[in-house]
Structures are given as structure tokens and as C-alpha cells.
Amino acid sequence: MQVSIIGAGLAGCEAAYQIANQGIKVKLYEMKPKKYSPAHTSSDFAEIVCSNSFKSNLLTNACGLLKEELRRLGSLLIEVADTTCVPAGQALAVDRNEFSKKVTAKIKEHPNIEIVNEEVTQIDNEGITIIATGPLTSDALATQIAKLTGMKKLYFYDAAAPIIEKQSIDFNIAFYGNRYEQEKKKDETVEDWQLRLKDQEPSYINLPMSEQEYEEFWKELVEAEVVTLHEFEKREIFEGCMPIEIMAGRGVDTLRFGPLKPVGFDDPRTARRPYAVVQLRQDDAEANLYNMVGFQTNLKYGEQKRVFSKIPGLANAEFIKYGVMHRNTYINGSKLLNSSYQLKANPQIYFAGQISGVEGYVESIASGMVAALNVINQIKNKEKIEFPETTMIGALAKYISTPNEKFQPMNANYGILPPLEGKRIRDKKERYKQLANRSLQYFKN
Numbered sequence: 541m542q543v544s545i546i547g548a549g550l551a552g553c554e555a556a557y558q559i560a561n562q563g564i565k566v567k568l569y570e571m572k573p574k575k576y577s578p579a580h581t582s583s584d585f586a587e588i589v590c591s592n593s594f595k596s597n598l599l600t601n602a603c604g605l606l607k608e609e610l611r612r613l614g615s616l617l618i619e620v621a622d623t624t625c626v627p628a629g630q631a632l633a634v635d636r637n638e639f640s641k642k643v644t645a646k647i648k649e650h651p652n653i654e655i656v657n658e659e660v661t662q663i664d665n666e667g668i669t670i671i672a673t674g675p676l677t678s679d680a681l682a683t684q685i686a687k688l689t690g691m692k693k694l695y696f697y698d699a700a701a702p703i704i705e706k707q708s709i710d711f712n713i714a715f716y717g718n719r720y721e722q723e724k725k726k727d728e729t730v731e732d733w734q735l736r737l738k739d740q741e742p743s744y745i746n747l748p749m750s751e752q753e754y755e756e757f758w759k760e761l762v763e764a765e766v767v768t769l770h771e772f773e774k775r776e777i778f779e780g781c782m783p784i785e786i787m788a789g790r791g792v793d794t795l796r797f798g799p800l801k802p803v804g805f806d807d808p809r810t811a812r813r814p815y816a817v818v819q820l821r822q823d824d825a826e827a828n829l830y831n832m833v834g835f836q837t838n839l840k841y842g843e844q845k846r847v848f849s850k851i852p853g854l855a856n857a858e859f860i861k862y863g864v865m866h867r868n869t870y871i872n873g874s875k876l877l878n879s880s881y882q883l884k885a886n887p888q889i890y891f892a893g894q895i896s897g898v899e900g901y902v903e904s905i906a907s908g909m910v911a912a913l914n915v916i917n918q919i920k921n922k923e924k925i926e927f928p929e930t931t932m933i934g935a936l937a938k939y940i941s942t943p944n945e946k947f948q949p950m951n952a953n954y955g956i957l958p959p960l961e962g963k964r965i966r967d968k969k970e971r972y973k974q975l976a977n978r979s980l981q982y983f984k985n
């Protein structure tokens with residue numbers, strides 16, 4: 541059976557290596573050096589386009605656990621990252637040129653991998669195909685993928701807002717409630733109102749602000765440091781969506797008439813309308829994660845933590861994911877894929893990497909691994925490989941393939957693992973350690 545992999549990035553290289561190692565012939569298509577995306581510049585494979593960090597190596601960090609799982613599964617890319625690392629404390633940061641060179645050499649010298657240097661513009665029906673063309677998939681192929689998947693729009697400007705772990709929110713300040721439903725009715729007594737609130741099943745968590753809190757926050761926000769954008773991003777970003785700091789820059793009250801408007805809410809402690817309200821919207825089926833509504837941002841990560849922690853109720857917030865603004869191409873995995881990263885409507889086609897709906901370097905490698913192991917089993921007429929959801933690699937595969945109306949690309953985080961059995965462990969490090977131990981038990985077998 542012919543296996544074609546489109547895109548020799550992080551996911552494509554991992555997948556090609558794993559499949560080829562099983563004695564299966566692979567054709568790996570890469571458009572570089574004939575054609576480059578706006579962010580790629582090197583002719584080598586597995587190019588790291590931005591930060592050289594693969595994040596923490598600690599098992600108390602979700603990405604640290606994912607890397608350890610990949611090591612145990614024999615990941616080529618994590619092995620190369622380990623051998624090309626540069627000092628970075630507890631993080632795994634790589635010498636990006638060495639990393640790409642070594643991966644390229646391993647792929648090129650493999651007897652079962654044939655490299656085809658061309659831009660793929662059509663997806664043919666021969667054999668099995670893994671599409672791993674990344675967030676900057678070329679336009680012609682993106683059009684084909686849109687046709688194949690029935691998606692009207694495949695380009696998104698990744699203007700994701702930060703995502704917060706619910707258990708780190710201060711519920712002495714925060715309150716649940718949907719706009720207008722939460723508000724105290726004129727003819728209601730405070731007691732009746734509070735009883736009614738108890739029976740509601742709202743999707744939002746609200747963070748009320750006083751005038752002084754709002755103005756202090758606004759000042760910090762407009763003065764915070766932003767990320768310098770690539771030229772191509774500058775041209776395209778601001779048309780469709782507005783970073784919160786840009787909106788705030790238009791005037792002190794703009795946010796209060798936009799995403800922070802307090803209309804339809806009363807603070808349950810005072811029964812009065814707050815001066816402004818930040819809303820958090822449920823982001824995962826288990827309601828562990830909440831995104832900050834309207835907070836798409838281009839602030840530097842450190843600034844996001846500093847400024848957004850000033851919002852009442854978020855002083856100790858755990859940011860599972862920071863807001864980002866760059867072009868992203870991804871399919872709605874939650875509608876289209878199963879947990880093997882295989883297209884439900886066509887079992888000969890898989891997606892891997894950022895385009896499948898995972899986010900991040902290591903996550904892209906992980907999806908390449910899962911897709912590859914399943915392609916191998918499909919060819920060998922063996923059962924589909926499904927990692928348990930107690931593992932980070934399995935939880936990610938479950939996330940991208942579980943129906944979700946608000947589907948957004950996801951990186952590894954402890955919020956997507958099912959909780960430990962028994963009483964909740966309050967100490968976060970200890971809890972994460974135990975979650976990591978539970979996962980790694982699986983990889984011992």
C-alpha cells in the first residue's frame with residue numbers, strides 16, 4: 541500500500557519515520573525549497589518557526605509529560621531534540637538549526653522514505669495520505685482541503701483568547717450566570733433571586749469590577765508590551781478581529797461598551813450592577829477550562845499573566861494557554877476526525893500536526909505519532925490504536941475528536957485529563973505528579 545505524507549514539518553517527519561521503520565514505503569512531499577510559507581526560511585525539514593523551546597521537561601508540566609510519553613513511544617523528533625538541546629533550565633530548548641539538520645538527515649537517509657520536492661495541490665485517492673501541512677498550508681492545498689472536508693473557511697486568524705483553569709479562579713469574587721438571566725428582576729426579593737441563581741445551569745463565570753479596579757486594569761492594558769508581528773501577519777490580522785489592547789486603546793470606556801459590558805448582571809454580594817464584567821466561557825466538555833471572552837490579544841505572554849491577573853478573581857489564575865495572534869489553518873477535528881486523526885468520511889486520509897486541531901510543537905509531533913501508528917495498523921489489518929484518555933497523548937486525541945461547538949486548537953494541559961479517583965488533592969504539583977504517574981503506568985506495559 542502506498543503511503544503519502546504531505547508536509548515535512550514536525551508532524552510529517554515523525555509520521556514518515558515511524559511508518560518507514562515498519563518496512564512500509566513512504567513518499568514524503570515537501571514544497572520547500574521551491575516554495576516557502578511566510579514564516580519558513582530554511583530548506584531543512586522540521587523547521588522551528590518561532591521560539592526554540594519545546595517547553596518544560598518536568599512531569600508536573602503537561603508538555604513535559606507529553607514529551608516523556610513520546611520518548612517511551614520511540615519518537616524520533618523528541619530524541620533529536622534531546623540530543624540538540626541548549627541550556628534552558630527545566631525547559632527543553634533546542635539549537636534550531638542543529639535540530640532541523642539532524643531530523644532532515646535521518647529522514648533523507650531512510651531507505652523507505654522517498655522525498656518529493658513539490659507543492660501538493662490535489663489530494664489523490666491512491667493509497668493512504670497523511671496531510672501534515674501545518675498552520676501555513678499553501679493556499680492551493682487549503683482550497684482542496686476545504687472542498688474535501690466541506691468546510692467553508694479553513695483560514696483562521698488565530699486570535700485565541702487565554703484559557704484559564706477553573707479551579708484557580710477565586711469564587712469569593714467570581715459568580716456564575718448568563719447575561720440577563722442572572723440579573724435580579726425588579727419584582728424579585730433578594731432571597732428569591734438567590735434561590736433562583738442556585739437552580740441555574742449557566743455557561744459563564746463572571747468577574748465583576750468596581751470603577752477603580754476597571755480603570756487600573758485599563759491603564760495597565762493599554763501600556764502593556766505587545767509581540768512584534770511578522771510582516772505578513774500585520775497585513776492580515778486586524779481586518780477580522782480586534783485584539784483587546786487595541787480596542788482598549790480607543791478610549792477608557794470602549795471595553796465597558798464592548799466585551800466588558802456589565803448590562804444584564806448583578807453582583808450576588810451587593811445585588812447591584814458592577815461597573816464592568818469580564819466573562820469566562822466554558823471551553824471543554826468537563827468544564828475544567830474557561831476562555832476569557834473577547835480577550836484575543838497580542839500581548840507578550842508575561843504581560844498577559846501580569847495584566848490579566850489584576851482582574852478581580854484572577855489573582856492566582858493558572859493560564860493553560862495564552863492568547864495568540866497568527867494565521868492558523870486547521871480543520872474542525874471535532875466534527876471530522878476520529879481519535880486516530882483519521883477522516884471519518886474517508887479512512888484513507890489522516891490529518892496530523894497543527895492542521896488537525898492540536899497546537900504546539902510537541903503536540904504536533906504527538907499527533908504525527910498517533911496518525912502513523914494507526915496507519916501502520918491499518919495496513920497490517922490490525923486494530924486501531926487508542927491511547928487511554930488518562931495519558932496526555934490520548935487526552936489530546938480525544939479532545940480533537942470529541943464533538944465541540946466551540947472547537948479551538950488545543951495544547952497539552954492537565955485540564956483535559958480525567959481527575960484522579962478519590963478525594964481531590966489540593967496541592968497542584970502533587971496532583972499533577974500523580975496524574976503523570978498514572979499516565980506513565982500505561983507506558984510501562
Ligand SMILES: Cc1cc2nc3c(=O)[nH]c(=O)nc-3n(C[C@H](O)[C@H](O)[C@H](O)COP(=O)(O)OP(=O)(O)OC[C@H]3O[C@@H](n4cnc5c(N)ncnc54)[C@H](O)[C@@H]3O)c2cc1C
Nearest residue numbers: 547549550551571590591660673674678893894900901904
Ligand atoms: C508564526 C508561528 C509561530 C509559532 N510559534 C510557536 C511556538 O513558539 N511554539 C509552539 O509550540 N508552536 C508554535 N507555533 C505553532 C506550531 O506548533 C508550529 O507551527 C508547528 O511547526 C506545527 O507543526 P506542523 O508539523 O503541523 O507544521 P509545520 O512544522 O509548519 O510543517 C508543515 C510543512 O508543510 C509544508 N507545506 C505546506 N503546504 C504544503 C503543500 N501544499 N505541499 C507540500 N508541502 C507543504 C511546509 O513547507 C512545512 O514544511 C507557531 C506557528 C506559527 C504559524
